[in-house]
Amino acid sequence: MLPALLGARKCRGFLMARNLLLLASKKSRRYYSSSNDIKKTSVDNPNCTMAEIKEDMMKSLGLEPGYTREPKCREELLQYQPKIEELPARSMQDSFSSAIIPLSKNPMLQDKYINFRGFVRLGRLLEDMDYFAAWCCHRHLKLPNLPKGVPLPYTIVTILVDRIDFTDVTASGTQDIRLSGHVSWVGTSSMEVVVWLEQKVDEKYKKITRALFLMAARNATNTGSAPVNPIQAANEEEKQILAGGAERKKHRQILSAQSVFKVEPNAQEQSLIYEIYKRTSPTEHAGPLKRLLPPNCCWMQDSFQMSTIPSFPEHRNHHNTVFGGFLMRSALEISWAAAFLYCKTRPKLEHISDISFEKPVTVNSFIKMTAYVVYTKLNYVQIMTVADVLDPYSGNRVTANAFHYTFSAPDTVTEVLPRSYHETMWYIHGRRKFNASNVYKSETIS
Known part of the structure; x- marks a missing residue:
């Protein structure tokens, strides 16, 4: 088992203790991670909103609201990129923050977040979690040699989201939601951030989900990597968290090297492939290319849903490319639709893989x-969604993102089966993702 991550409640305790010390010593509530003259109104304020955090991030980067076809040049900031030996060590408490999505007090905001049943759109929350992870990275960065008045010479981008598990709490669309998080591990230019979502139920905050974001620090023009502050553990528990971050990185590298798209399936999976072939081939061998669909099954090629989305400036991040949270929300919503149409009943999101x-x-x-049903098990559906970027002039297509979701239905679902070898690799890949999700904890998983 990987070492556990520091809980949101304990992190908030660290933050409150630090605030008391600041008040006792009558120090100013300034935060110097970006620019020494930018006062962060949301820093160390547990009741700040996501809107305030977004405003503070814009200020720290030296950006202003409004869209221009030619984005503001940040090339002059390259001279302020620090060397790694200039960056002091930071603690996990330094990057810890929390923020509120004030749904209870803002009916207009409710319209943006609520679905027709009165619950929160989880895709909207993914957008906020991605933004909040970048905010925690901003709080972690501290540049002692950055001149007063100079914006933060960094670009923070999302590399991947490791895994997201959901509790049984069904988030209401009319109650406040709290985000909490901190940097839990750093590399030379990368930062792992853990983010929690909670909602107040019966006067107590209850956990909705927890996610791990891996973020990359790039230079001011997003043309190369940039070093980040090292992280120093304050106690034995934080040492375990740091060790866990390093272990998760190693685990991701191993999984990538063993991907079914890089190396052939193992012996057990090859036996499964042959079993599927036998199930879908006629016993009389009427023809080598003929395939038969067993009862209560569906071909994978008939299971997908597709949508083409034009992107607009409102979907951009601070660096004038499409915001990763928007891609996550769009992918989740079409994946949910694909699962709903496949199950013929409203599915529940259980897990999001990397x-x-x-x-x-x-x-x-x-x-x-494009959202495909790539694997099924009893009442579970595994969805793989691929985001391709289309060039309308040349017709070229480039895959930008891949998403993997596990949904559950109230009853057993129709079994999905691959028809081509290409689909069979998707099936094996989806099966691996499902087994790794641990949503179906039973020794019967083959």
Whole structure:
């Protein structure tokens, strides 16, 4: 088992203790991670909103609201990029923050977050979690040699989301939601951030989900990597968290090297492939290419849903490319629709596997989202959604992102089966994702 991550409640305790010390010593509530003259109104304020955090991030980067076709040049900031030996060590408490999505007091905001049943749209929350992870990275960064008045010479981008598990709490669309998080591990230019979502139920905050974001620090023009502050554990528990971050990195590298798209399936999986072939081939061998669909099954090629989405400036991040949270929300919503149409009943999102961000997406792109049912087990459905960027002039297509979701239905679902070898690799890949999700904890998983 990987070492546990520091709980949100304990982190908030660290933050409150630090605030008391600041008040006792009558120090100013300034935060110097970006610019020594930018006062962060949301820093160390547990009741700040996501809107305030977004405003503070804009200020720290030296950006202003409004869209221009030619984004503000940040090339002059390259001279302020620090060397790694200039960066002091930071603690996990330094990056810890929390924020509120004030749904209880803002009916207009409710319209943005609520679905027709009165619950929160989880895709909207993913957008906020991605933004909040970047905010925690901003809090972690501290540049002692950055001149007063100079914006933060960094670009923070999302590399991947490791895994997201959901509790049984069904988030209401009319109650406040709290985000909490901190940097839990750093590399030379990468930062792992843990983010929690909670909602107040019967006067107590209850956990909705927890996610791990891996973020990359890039230079001011997003043309190269940039070093980040090292992290120093304050106690034995934090040492375990740091060790867990390093172990998770190693685990991701192993899984990537063993991907079914890189190496052939193992012996057990090859036996499964042959079993599927035998189940879908006629016993009389009427023809070598003929395939038969067993009862209560569906071909994978008939299970997908697709949507082509034009992107607009409102979907951009601070660096004028499509915001990763928007891609996550769009992918989740079409995946949910695919699961709903396949199960013929409203599905429940159980787990999101690693989300990879391979290429940046420009704000004038067409994004083709295709959601496939790639594996089923009893009442569970595994969805793989691929985001392709389309060039409307040349017709070229480049895959930018891949998403993997596990949904559950009230009753047993129709079994999905691959028809081609290509689909069979998707089936094996989806089966691995499902087994790794641990949503179906039983020794009967074959």
